Amino acid sequence: MTPDKRKDLLKMSAIWAFILVELAFFSIIGDRLSVSDKAFMDFENMLLLLKQSAPIGIIALGMTVIMINGNIDLSVGATFALAAIVLLESMTWPFMQTLGDWAIPLAWLFALLTGVAMGAINGLIVWKTGVDAFIVTLGAMLGFRGLVFMFNGEQPTSHLNWTLVDFAEAQFLGLHTATWFLLATALLLWLLMTKTVHGRNAYAIGNNREAAVNAGIRVGPHFLLNFMLIGFLAALSAVVFYSESGSVNPNDGMLYELWAITAVVLGGTKLAGGYGSIISTLGGVIAIQLLRKGLGHVGADTQTVNLVIGLILIAVLILDRQLNRKGQEELKI
């Protein structure tokens, strides 16, 4: 095993080790401080945790692809809200109501297509204008939110469809529908990034764009595809979440981009691109949700969660830097 590979493995396992530490901490220490008499490691509790990780998790997985590719997407929260509105609104259209339950897959399709279209807009602009993705998606974050208000006005939109709610609350092999979507997304994206040409190219482009261009990789279409992918996933996240809740507020999804990026960075993906792993992001998502639940379990308020997550993010950054610096020193010898 080369030192580089060993370091990678160490980094990949770091997030899972962190999760184990969290579990141990909240189970042992937590049970003494806990306000409820239920154990933290309760099976039901863990299942619920996975389900609650799904909305941000699905977006974070897509963000991993975008960031490996060397870009960033700040508009996912707005795309999420827009897809949610299309999902709920479209079911109230007259012709959709004549379809009965067949309206559901159609409404999903509309929502997902909305997400893909928004992603395509971002991707095309990044590709054709050469403006940095950070700026393009920062603008889109405002613009898409404008579209949300245009469709929806300032009032919440509600539409409960009980077939849909039943589906969203169903459990298959013990796992909730949302969890299945999260795991399936993780599996497919992992396959995409590790087993396909597109995935390898995405790493190559993120690692060194010039070199990738010189190697004959067409950078633009890869950008476009990845932005369409994250748009799709932001919409999928909305589909999964709002099928159950049935009510969307025009400000929903705000700051989701920042939570997703936090999870991705915790998972060790590099902001500069070219390095990262889908599975580690899944770890990052679970670690954050564990922290939320765990701190709640020991009776800490929500405010502490924000504080702790923020500080952990910075601590990870410092650790990562130390680790990398050590690696460089080894190289010198």
Next chain:
Amino acid sequence: MKLTKQSVGTFLAKQGILVAFAVFMIGFALANQRFIDIDNIAGVIRSSAILGVMALGVTFVVIGGNLDLSVGSMMSFSTIVVLDLHDKIGPALAIPAMFGLTLLLGAFIGFLVGYLKLNSLIVTLGMLSAIHGLTLTWSGGKNMDIADKSGTWFSVFGQDRLLGIPMPILIFALLAAILGLVMAKTPFGRKVYAVGGNGQAATFSGIPRARIVFFTYLVSAFCVATAGLLQASRSLGSQNTVGQGMELEVLAAVILGGASLLGGSGTIFKTVIGVLILGFIQNGLLLVGLDFYVQYIVTWAIIILAVWLDVAAKRGSLWSPIA
């Protein structure tokens, strides 16, 4: 200067934002007389002042080659702290105490980004969350209100006028003038440009990169504290989330002003123009009778067009060479 196609192109790219501003103002003025009413103009600037003050500080950070996503969260902190301390130790002590605490936060970020050389986007993302937690801990999650709203002089900064000019405008203008001078005319300002333009070259020529970055975050924190003071003084009560989401709006104004996210370019004056454009577009679209959400969509288009023009002028072609 001979008017060639190229020189017009360069002028548009360099001063495009001013041209666009002028076109917008004239267009809106023709569409609705009330737009150029002095009261309306004062109203727009006044309501942009808080965002504007924050944008001034972020301009320093961005020219220095970094980002600051924590300013919204930090502004909520300043607002809550000064309102809480107002009733506990009186406004005369509360204001310096709040400035001190906010500067401490800025110093912490400056230390992490400047001296430890950590990625500013992630550090300030972490601080966005952490400071939000801090604010909630301070307030216990409740809204903060001054008990005796009519019996305090604390409202002067947000509500009073001096020489007929609303105080927020005056403070914004004063701060912009001072920081503009610092940026353009002092050794510190030149060093900020140097560090942001080419950090390594700056280090080799003996500029203390870490210390300069550290100070840009202190400037940003000072501006945030001022914005928090204006906000608190204007409303005399506040939610914990008053500044939420402002970090990206501020960044939009700074980018609109032409500062490059890569650092090394931008000016305080252009940031002020960026802030005013956002404010006047919002106001103008409403006066023309369009719904409020149109401003978001227009802002989206303007941000991308502004940066696109800038990028296109630098590389000499409209479309990106990316295959």
